[in-house]
Amino acid sequence: MKLNRSSTRPLLLVTVLMILAAMAVLVVSCQDNAEQAASGAQVAGATEDINAIAEARGLTPADIAAAVKTYTPSGKHDEYYQFASGGQSGQVYVIGLPSMRIIKQIAVFTPEPWQGFGYGELGTMSVLEQGGLTPDGSPLTWADTHHPALSEMDGDYDGDFLFINDKANARVAVIDLRDFDVKQIVKNPITLSDHGGTFVTPDTDYIVEGGQYAMPLGFAYSSIENYEEDYRGMITFWKFDREKGRIDTAQSFAIELPPYWQDLCDSGKLVSEGWVFCNSINTEMATGGVELGNPPFESGASQRDMDYLHVFNLEKAKEVYAAGNVEMINDFPVITLETAIAEGLLYFVPEPKSPHGVDVTPDGEFMVVAGKLDPHVTIFGFDKLMAAIEAGTSETDAFGVPVLDFDAVMEAQVELGLGPLHTQYDDKGYAYTSLFLDSAVARWTLGGAADELTEEPAWTLVQKTPVQYNIGHITAAEGDTVSPDGQWLVAMNKWAVDRFLPVGPLLPQNFQLLDISGTGTDMPVVYDMPLPDGEPHYAQIIKADKIEAWEVYPEIGWDPHTQAVNPDAPLAGEERIEREGNEVHVYMTAIRSHFTPERVEIQQGDHVVWHITNIERALDATHGFTIPNYNIHVSIEPGETVSFEFDALQSGVFSYYCTEFCSALHLEMMGYMMITPSE
Ligand code: CUK
Ligand code: CUA
Numbered sequence: 001m002k003l004n005r006s007s008t009r010p011l012l013l014v015t016v017l018m019i020l021a022a023m024a025v026l027v028v029s030c031q032d033n034a035e036q037a038a039s040g041a042q043v044a045g046a047t048e049d050i051n052a053i054a055e056a057r058g059l060t061p062a063d064i065a066a067a068v069k070t071y072t073p074s075g076k077h078d079e080y081y082q083f084a085s086g087g088q089s090g091q092v093y094v095i096g097l098p099s100m101r102i103i104k105q106i107a108v109f110t111p112e113p114w115q116g117f118g119y120g121e122l123g124t125m126s127v128l129e130q131g132g133l134t135p136d137g138s139p140l141t142w143a144d145t146h147h148p149a150l151s152e153m154d155g156d157y158d159g160d161f162l163f164i165n166d167k168a169n170a171r172v173a174v175i176d177l178r179d180f181d182v183k184q185i186v187k188n189p190i191t192l193s194d195h196g197g198t199f200v201t202p203d204t205d206y207i208v209e210g211g212q213y214a215m216p217l218g219f220a221y222s223s224i225e226n227y228e229e230d231y232r233g234m235i236t237f238w239k240f241d242r243e244k245g246r247i248d249t250a251q252s253f254a255i256e257l258p259p260y261w262q263d264l265c266d267s268g269k270l271v272s273e274g275w276v277f278c279n280s281i282n283t284e285m286a287t288g289g290v291e292l293g294n295p296p297f298e299s300g301a302s303q304r305d306m307d308y309l310h311v312f313n314l315e316k317a318k319e320v321y322a323a324g325n326v327e328m329i330n331d332f333p334v335i336t337l338e339t340a341i342a343e344g345l346l347y348f349v350p351e352p353k354s355p356h357g358v359d360v361t362p363d364g365e366f367m368v369v370a371g372k373l374d375p376h377v378t379i380f381g382f383d384k385l386m387a388a389i390e391a392g393t394s395e396t397d398a399f400g401v402p403v404l405d406f407d408a409v410m411e412a413q414v415e416l417g418l419g420p421l422h423t424q425y426d427d428k429g430y431a432y433t434s435l436f437l438d439s440a441v442a443r444w445t446l447g448g449a450a451d452e453l454t455e456e457p458a459w460t461l462v463q464k465t466p467v468q469y470n471i472g473h474i475t476a477a478e479g480d481t482v483s484p485d486g487q488w489l490v491a492m493n494k495w496a497v498d499r500f501l502p503v504g505p506l507l508p509q510n511f512q513l514l515d516i517s518g519t520g521t522d523m524p525v526v527y528d529m530p531l532p533d534g535e536p537h538y539a540q541i542i543k544a545d546k547i548e549a550w551e552v553y554p555e556i557g558w559d560p561h562t563q564a565v566n567p568d569a570p571l572a573g574e575e576r577i578e579r580e581g582n583e584v585h586v587y588m589t590a591i592r593s594h595f596t597p598e599r600v601e602i603q604q605g606d607h608v609v610w611h612i613t614n615i616e617r618a619l620d621a622t623h624g625f626t627i628p629n630y631n632i633h634v635s636i637e638p639g640e641t642v643s644f645e646f647d648a649l650q651s652g653v654f655s656y657y658c659t660e661f662c663s664a665l666h667l668e669m670m671g672y673m674m675i676t677p678s679e
Contacts, residue, residue: 065526066525066526069526070513078097078544079097079098080097080542080543081097081541081542081547082095082490083162084475084511084536084539085145085147085148085164085536087145087146087509087536089533089534090108090110091106091533092105092148093105093106093533093539096544097490098488098526100513100527100529102531104180106181107124107182108185109140109142110142115635116634117182118139119632120630121634121643123561128140130184130185131169131186132169140171143166143167144166144168145166146165146197146538147197147198147538148162148538149163149198149199149480152202154482155202155270155481156478156481156482156483159542159548160176161175161245163197163198165194165195165197168193169193170194171187171188172197172207173186176563179637183246183560186247188211189330190217190236190330190334192213194210194236195210195211196212196264196265197236197265199266201273201314202267202273206238206240207247208276209236210235210236211236211262212263214261217232218329224288233258233280234262235255235257235262235265237317252333253333253334255312255334255335255337255340255345255346256335257340257346258401260281260282260283260307261281262278262310263280263281263355265277265278265279265358268360268364269360269363269482270482271365272360274313275311275312276312277312279307279309279356279358280307280308280310281307281355282307283308284303286300286301288300301354302353306350306351306352307350307352308349308351309355309358310346311346316344317340317343321333337399337400341399341400346402349385349403349404354373354374355371355372356370356421359423361425362450362482363448364482365449366379366381366448368431370421371420372419372436376415377431377444378410379447379459380409381410384408384410385409387408388405388409391408411447412458412459413459414444414459414461416442417435417464419435419437420433422538424474424475424476425476426485426486426487427483430444430454431445432444432476434471436470436472439493440464440471441471441489441523442463445458445460446458462521463520463522467514468496468510468528469493469510470494470495471492471493472492472494473538473539474492475490475541476490476516477489477541486516488514490514490539490541491511491514491525492509492536496509500530508532508533509531510528510531511530512528513526513529552617553637556571556639560640568641569641570588570611570641572589574587575588575596577597583606583609584602584607585608585609586600586608588613590612590636591614592616592662592663593658593662593665595670597671598671599671599672599674600674601673601674601676602674603675603678604675604676604677605647605678608645608646609645610643610645610646611642612642613640614636614638614641616639617639622635622660622662623635623659623662624659625642625656625659627646627673629650635660652675653674653675654672655672656673
């Protein structure tokens with residue numbers, strides 16, 4: 001049955017017509033302009049001949065179409081937000097689509113001076129400190145961010161929260177999308193590296209954090225000779241408290257896993273809701289030691305034809321956790337591997353070969369696994385999986401985990417090309433898979449209910465669009481939800497090579513925008529965007545109207561770290577300096593163009609606690625504040641109160657000032673802190 005056989009054709013036609021119409025408008029308008037110019041009524045910059053410009057710049061009709069599709073005039077907003085991991089920068093990028101303009105960087109795991117994140121402001125310092133300390137007691141200040149995940153309701157992005165993992169230190173951060181500000185970092189209490197995170201369950205009850213490199217759980221030491229006995233993998237289910245906007249660590253738990261390297265995960269949805277899927281590599285349990293004559297990791301971990309897709313019954317795991325059937329490791333509840341097997345909440349399915357992504361289809365019926373060293377994607381059917389679990393199996397892995405029969409669970413394999421990594425979906429029944437070695441995006445047809453939406457036969461490769469170069473993830477508009485939008489797909493390329501002006505040996509990443517609104521082979525690259533920061537890995541794209549960001553903080557005296565008014569917030573007319581022994585409290589307000597008070601006198605050796613409220617209500621009337629030599633810098637957005645503290649160790653005269661060019665008299669927005677010497 002091909003219910004929607006003809007629906008995509010008119011869409012294509014409409015798109016082509018729209019582009020032609022847009023080009024016609026350009027031509028007409030330049031004729032008008034020529035007439036205006038001839039009549040002397042010149043409008044600056046609008047008189048040029050579009051065709052002449054295109055010719056002079058060597059632009060093809062396809063280039064002009066791409067420009068028309070993506071160009072977003074000054075003042076017009078984009079249709080989508082893309083939230084991209086900032087990779088080794090430890091931050092998140094916010095990018096508008098289709099213009100590909102960077103709108104914001106959100107400081108997450110790494111100090112960021114403009115936002116005053118990690119430069120003295122107490123709220124941000126405590127977020128960093130929650131995120132774990134180095135052995136010498138200072139906060140961790142870098143992260144290897146991989147996978148951002150938007151919060152969901154009924155399997156659709158709801159625009160409320162964003163989560164992201166840090167692979168390097170096994171951490172998860174929570175960002176509130178009312179103010180695009182990080183609120184919480186949790187550090188995994190039992191392991192040191194994660195990769196299968198963050199992924200949310202369809203109502204964001206849980207945030208999934210799967211581990212990566214096996215180690216003794218709980219940070220104990222054990223010789224690598226004891227790898228199989230003492231090293232373990234894990235998956236952690238962080239309970240999310242939507243009301244508080246925080247992970248509830250007291251309601252969270254982990255499951256102990258064999259010492260394979262668990263890789264990417266995804267949550268089931270609709271029919272498969274309540275299940276979670278993670279793939280794995282190194283089921284060989286290679287332990288390296290090339291210097292001792294052992295096979296190096298990359299070959300030792302690639303011996304077997306099959307690794308194991310991990311299938312978790314999360315509903316059952318929740319019951320086991322609630323019944324207290326756990327072991328505490330570092331005060332954190334862990335369902336042991338033995339219990340997981342006995343309670344039937346963990347199954348393995350063989351998956352070929354050094355798999356990378358596992359991506360559940362929008363209808364929840366299939367799990368698509370891409371094998372890095374296999375030219376196919378392998379599609380497993382959820383129905384078949386349930387039937388195989390029901391039927392039972394006598395096969396187990398070396399640790400006693402039941403292994404289901406590959407042929408019984410496999411639905412289809414589609415040959416796509418070299419190095420398949422990650423899969424996304426659209427509204428037309430297509431799947432898209434990145435091909436790392438081919439440097440291409442493959443479009444292919446899904447089976448099942450989605451089969452009815454495309455004209456092509458199910459499970460068939462339709463198109464491969466080359467990208468430049470070495471693609472990792474792809475992300476499609478609303479592409480991880482139960483109802484993807486189609487329209488746009490971003491190829492997140494790890495190598496830019498020759499795409500941009502040379503900048504020395506360290507090159508930017510390259511995001512390429514693909515227009516996937518067409519069908520069949522119509523899937524052009526329409527924009528290249530260099531990202532001058534860490535390797536982003538993954539991103540998610542959400543319809544812009546789903547995000548309800550505050551314009552200014554709701555009330556004056558707002559503390560973004562509690563999302564409530566700070567009872568100690570200095571207010572207009574109540575500015576003061578209070579002393580108690582050698583502790584000094586400064587209550588300051590900021591408004592264009594002055595701080596009150598403008599003179600602060602303290603004594604060397606005082607402990608100073610300083611609060612500033614920005615009492616502005618005007619959109620974008622942000623002030624910054626710095627004290628030289630004390631490494632303090634804060635950003636105070638309209639309505640916000642910030643606090644910081646320091647010991648006045650150095651005497652002298654310190655000019656504090658506003659660091660945002662907020663008004664004509666911004667340079668005058670300053671004051672003197674005078675620290676009298678202690679003798
Ligand atoms: S991984 Cu980087 S390309 Cu961390 Cu999601 Cu696949
Ligand atoms: Cu306030 Cu410049």
